[in-house]
Every structure is written in C-alpha cells, then in structure tokens.
Amino acid sequence: MKVLITDDEIQIRRGLRMKVDWEEEGFIVVEEASNGKEALELLQNINVDVVLTDIRMPIMDGIALAKHCQQEFPGIKVIVLSGYSDFEYVRSSMKEGVKDYLLKPVAPDELLEVLRKIRKEVEEDKRKQIESARIHVIAETHLQEVQDQFLLHLAKDEWLEFSYVLERLWQLQLEDLAQENIKVKFLSVEIRECEDNLTNLKKLCLPFQMICKEIAKELGGTYSFYDPSYANMVHFLKIIDLEQTNSTAILIKKVQQSVKTSLNLETVIGIGNTVTGLSEMKNGYISSLLSWSQSQLGSHSQVMNETVTRDVIYEFEPDFERQLTNAIEGMNIEAFKNTVNTVLKKTENQSVLSFCFVANRVFFLLGSLAKKYNMETKDIQKSMWNCQQSIGELNSQSKSIDHLIQLAQVIVEKISVARFSNGQLMDNIRQYLDEHYASEISLTSLSELFYINSSYLSDTFKNHIGKNYSEYLVELRVEKAKFFLEDERLKIIDVANLVGFSNSGYFSTVFKKHVGKTPVEFRNFLDINGKVIR
Structure with missing residues (x-):
C-alpha cells in the first residue's frame, strides 16, 4: 500500500521513515510533502492509500488537507500527527476525514499499531469494492439479458397487452421505444469468415455481440439483441430521426469497421423497411431478415437493402x-x-x-x-x-x-405427449411463468394460453409443484425482487414494477410476509453485509 508523508520539517519526515519497517508491513512510502497544498498536488498524479500528515503546517494544515482528501479522494485514509495541546482539536476533526491520529513524539509501536489497523481497513474496502463491482456486473448483465429477451418478444410480436408493453419498456429502461407512432428500422447483421481466417465462428459470436452492444450504446437511439433462431447474427433496432438522414449509414459503417478490425470477419447486413408503431415491428424485423436472405453466399461483406412495400407483400391477416x-x-x-x-x-x-x-x-x-x-x-x-x-x-x-x-407435425406430437403427461405440461407452464413472471397472468388466462381447463390446471399445478398457482407466482416474484434489491439505484417502487407489483405498499406487505423483512429492511441488511450496489 502506498503512503504519502506530509510534514514541514524534513527531520520528522526522515524519522517517520525509520520508525518502522514499512515494506515488511506491506507499505511503501512513495512521496513526501512539506505542506497540505504540496500534498494535494502530488495526489493529483499518484495513487496513494494512506496520507500521514502533521496538523501544524504553513500554507495548508493537516485538517484542511484531510477535508480536501475526503472530498476529492474519499478512498484515502488520513492519519494526523499532533502535539498534546492539539488533542481535542484533532479528535473533533475525525468527522472531517481524519481516520486516526497519533501524538508526538510518535512511538514506533503506536505507529505500527495504527498502520496495521489501516491496512486491514483498506484491504476490506478493496474487497467490498471488488464484490460490489462483481454484483454490479451481474445486475447489468441480467438487465441486458432481460432487455434482449423483451426486444425479441417485441420484434416477434410475442406480447399480450399493449399497455403492459408500454409499462415494461419504461421498467427496462427502454422508454425511447414507448413513443407514440415511433418510427424504427431493423438491421440484421451476420458475421462470415474471411478466406484467411477459418476460426470457428461459434467462438466469436459472444465477442461479436459485445461489439454490437457497445456500438448501440455509443450511437444512442439504437438497440441490439440476439435471436437464437439465427446463428452468427445480431439484430439492431434503430429509432429513425428524420433530421438525421445518414444515421443508418453511420451504423452500418461502424459495424463493418469494428467487426473487421476486432475480429477480422466480414459482415452481411440486411436493412429492413422503416415501420411505424409497436404493432408494425414484426413486419420491420422480418423485412430486415428478407433483405439479408437475398445476400450471396461467400465470405465477402454485403449490404442488402431490398425495398419491401405493401404492393408486393402479402397481408398476413x-x-x-x-x-x-x-x-x-x-x-x-x-x-x-x-x-x-x-x-x-x-x-x-x-x-x-x-x-x-x-x-x-x-x-x-x-x-x-x-x-x-x-x-x-x-x-x-x-x-x-x-x-x-x-x-x-x-x-x-x-x-x-x-x-x-x-415442423408443425413434430410440434403437434410433442404437445400431444405434454397434454397427456401432467409432469411435462407443468414443467412447460412453470418455465413460461419463470420467463413472464412480471406479466399480468391470471390462472384463467394461463389456462387459455395452454388450452386446458382452469380448474384442471389449478389442481394439477398444486399436485405437481406442491403449492397452488398464486403462491408459486408470488414466491417467484419475491425471489426475483431480492436480486433487484441488491441495486440501491433502483427505488422500491421500481423493484415492485420490475417483478409485477403495481403498488409498492402491497409489494412491501407481500415481501415481508415471505421474507420476514420489508424491502427496505432487507436492503439495509444487504448493505450491512456489503452486498448493495451503489
């Protein structure tokens, strides 16, 4: 751990260097300063874990230095050296950023004790930071996965209620897509191997998806998602701004250059028609796939922009x-x-x-x-x-x-088996609930969705799962809520909405009944254990 010693007397700075074996204790003195102002200038250019400073110095004293460190470098631990007459002054300044203090003359064993204490605190802080960063990455990854899944549902028109779609877009931070009469365009991008690069494309699919995510985030008004039905492909959903006529060309150029530079792969891009409104997104998505399907075989980049209009497209009623x-x-x-x-x-x-x-x-x-x-x-x-x-x-x-x-014949046969096998049917229903737990799905609508009697579904579900439908759904939502509560940036009402509760009060009541703590209490419990993302 790196240490900066600050004192206006060079003899004291030298003496502090000699009082303990810094390296043996896991420290290294990287710099010295003669006053607080000089110390702050050094901190702008070097990373330091601990500042050891005298309280009485010209230009800027130790307490002022501690205050600046608290504001500008909150991770630095400040230890103040003071005379006996300054004892009360130093003790009262603990809230100003001073972590600990030592009375002059400094005894080696006291300095050693403070350093070891500080080392443990710094190591614990770093451990918590690493854990917080890990949880943050998990939460971000989970959010992206949920966003991707919902964008795919949107593109394939796999949604039940229009009002639910609008609400879900806001919950998933996709509010740009909730605009009335929004105009969008889909682009389907496939990667292909170059003649001199016969690497397995499967290994490069994840890096390709990550590149597309970064491009979408950079350009704004652009989203990327993956459809498992189309290997080696990523799809872009781009909001069309009539004032930016070249935005699609910029996206295409960015994708082609980034994929070529980073992965040495060629790209085949299908550009879909511009469509208006959420209900037309399926047509826009399919039109991009149709454009892509017109590409020639081979390992050379292509951009396909087949115009698909209503006079040549059969109306899919x-x-x-x-x-x-x-x-x-x-x-x-x-x-x-x-x-x-x-x-x-x-x-x-x-x-x-x-x-x-x-x-x-x-x-x-x-x-x-x-x-x-x-x-x-x-x-x-x-x-x-x-x-x-x-x-x-x-x-x-x-x-x-x-x-x-x-394909239909195989699916019908599987459905027939599932209908006569309660276990398989219930597994299918449970998986559907696990994916759509935040939707408003009643037992009646679920029975209609799977073409079975609601009473039969209720009895069979309880016999197979061990609890009734409503209990299972509530417990599932509570478990999902626990995960979202790890992110302190989400308000309680946000977490409630994300897991399917429209009322935060009712959510808190249900959560406490199952967990024994309110959502706020549960989050505080996580915070104490260092599991809350800030």
Whole structure:
C-alpha cells in the first residue's frame, strides 16, 4: 500500500521513515510533502492509500488537507500527527476525514499499531469494492439479458397487452421505444469468415455481440439483441430521426469497421423497411431478415437493402395466425395443412419476397409455440433448421411448405405427449411463468394460453409443484425482487414494477410476509453485509 508523508520539517519526515519497517508491513512510502497544498498536488498524479500528515503546517494544515482528501479522494485514509495541546482539536476533526491520529513524539509501536489497523481497513474496502463491482456486473448483465429477451418478444410480436408493453419498456429502461407512432428500422447483421481466417465462428459470436452492444450504446437511439433462431447474427433496432438522414449509414459503417478490425470477419447486413408503431415491428424485423436472405453466399461483406412495400407483400391477416395457432394447439395437423396451403399458395404468382414474408411469419409462429412448450429436442431443432434453410434459399416454395408442415407435425406430437403427461405440461407452464413472471397472468388466462381447463390446471399445478398457482407466482416474484434489491439505484417502487407489483405498499406487505423483512429492511441488511450496489 502506498503512503504519502506530509510534514514541514524534513527531520520528522526522515524519522517517520525509520520508525518502522514499512515494506515488511506491506507499505511503501512513495512521496513526501512539506505542506497540505504540496500534498494535494502530488495526489493529483499518484495513487496513494494512506496520507500521514502533521496538523501544524504553513500554507495548508493537516485538517484542511484531510477535508480536501475526503472530498476529492474519499478512498484515502488520513492519519494526523499532533502535539498534546492539539488533542481535542484533532479528535473533533475525525468527522472531517481524519481516520486516526497519533501524538508526538510518535512511538514506533503506536505507529505500527495504527498502520496495521489501516491496512486491514483498506484491504476490506478493496474487497467490498471488488464484490460490489462483481454484483454490479451481474445486475447489468441480467438487465441486458432481460432487455434482449423483451426486444425479441417485441420484434416477434410475442406480447399480450399493449399497455403492459408500454409499462415494461419504461421498467427496462427502454422508454425511447414507448413513443407514440415511433418510427424504427431493423438491421440484421451476420458475421462470415474471411478466406484467411477459418476460426470457428461459434467462438466469436459472444465477442461479436459485445461489439454490437457497445456500438448501440455509443450511437444512442439504437438497440441490439440476439435471436437464437439465427446463428452468427445480431439484430439492431434503430429509432429513425428524420433530421438525421445518414444515421443508418453511420451504423452500418461502424459495424463493418469494428467487426473487421476486432475480429477480422466480414459482415452481411440486411436493412429492413422503416415501420411505424409497436404493432408494425414484426413486419420491420422480418423485412430486415428478407433483405439479408437475398445476400450471396461467400465470405465477402454485403449490404442488402431490398425495398419491401405493401404492393408486393402479402397481408398476413390476424385471422390466419389464429387459425394456425388453434390448429396446432388443438392438435389438428390437417387443419394446419389446409390453412397453410390455402394461404401460401396464393403467393405463387407473386414475388418471391411475398412468399418468403408469409413463410417466415408461419415459421416464427411455430418457433414461438415450440418455445412455449419447452421443445428443445434434436428432432425439433432439426426441423426448425430445415425450415429456416429452405425459406432462406427462396428457390423452392413447395419445399418450404413441406418443411413447415413437417415442423408443425413434430410440434403437434410433442404437445400431444405434454397434454397427456401432467409432469411435462407443468414443467412447460412453470418455465413460461419463470420467463413472464412480471406479466399480468391470471390462472384463467394461463389456462387459455395452454388450452386446458382452469380448474384442471389449478389442481394439477398444486399436485405437481406442491403449492397452488398464486403462491408459486408470488414466491417467484419475491425471489426475483431480492436480486433487484441488491441495486440501491433502483427505488422500491421500481423493484415492485420490475417483478409485477403495481403498488409498492402491497409489494412491501407481500415481501415481508415471505421474507420476514420489508424491502427496505432487507436492503439495509444487504448493505450491512456489503452486498448493495451503489
């Protein structure tokens, strides 16, 4: 630990150096100063842990130096040396930043005792800082993961209530997207290997995602997220400012240069259409994927900007989506086949983009249903891969339809098994709750979502989980709240909102009932143990 000795008498400074074996005690005297002003100038350029200073000095005394250290360098521990006549003055100044004091003449054993005490405090402070930084990183990472997940839900139109979406955007610090009639554009960015760089792309996906996060944060009004359905890709959601006509070009240039410089990889970028409002975001997202899908194979950078307008895009009507969902949930594969064939074959005489648009919407729908029932088996993954590849090829409409039907068949079979296996069905429902715990999901709406009787769901849930639905949801929210309470920057009402409580008073009552402490008491308990992020 580094020490700065401050005294206007050089003999005293030399004497202090000789009173203890500094290095053996884990200290090193890095500098000396003859007054407080000189000491402060030194502190601007060197890192110091401990300042040992006389109280009586010209220009600036020790107490004034301690006050400045408290304001400008709060991590430094100040030890004051004083004569007996200054004892009461020094003791009263402890609140001004003085950590400890020693009476002159300084006895070696007393100096040693104070230094050891200070060393322990500094080491403990550093340990707490490291732990606080670790918790902060975890909290930031968790927030980013939740933001990414919600942006993906937004892009795929996987949300229930419009008012809930607006509220959730504010809770997740995405309030820029809650503007009325907001105009946005999606960009889908894929990384590809260079001829002389055959590194496994899988290993570079995480660094690629981190680069995109930094670019989005730097540019402002821009967000990036990852869709597991598309390997080696990151998607940008950019708010369109009509006054900045070149903002998209700046983003593209930044991405291409950063990825090339940092990872030595090429990028293929699909630019989507500008869309207005939250309800149009799915169309904007798919249009960026359609642009990307027009790229040529090969390891060279490309920017694809296919204009997709209403006169070439088949209108994907909500009734069509409901029919497909009902067919899958009702385990009626024939109804699914008939609906898909009827709608997709209408696009045969239209543009390839029109067919690809509708086929992708069907694919997204099936992917959402597979996720809803926690289907991560090899046959599901293989079917989804085949669908994605065939639609992306854009050269075989009948092949794409066949793959969609095959995927639907596998999903229907899995749903059938889940319906007749209470354990698997309850696991699917529990996973859904774990992801959507902050939403307003009643037992009735949950039963409708999974196409089962609410009374049957209530009884089966309790038998399988060991507690009723409402108890499980409340306990889940309380556990999530404990994590958010570690971040002192979040107000109690913010934590309540993040876990699904609209009223902080009711949240506090429920929290105390389950934890034995109010949220404030629980946070104070964490603070005492050094687990609160400041």
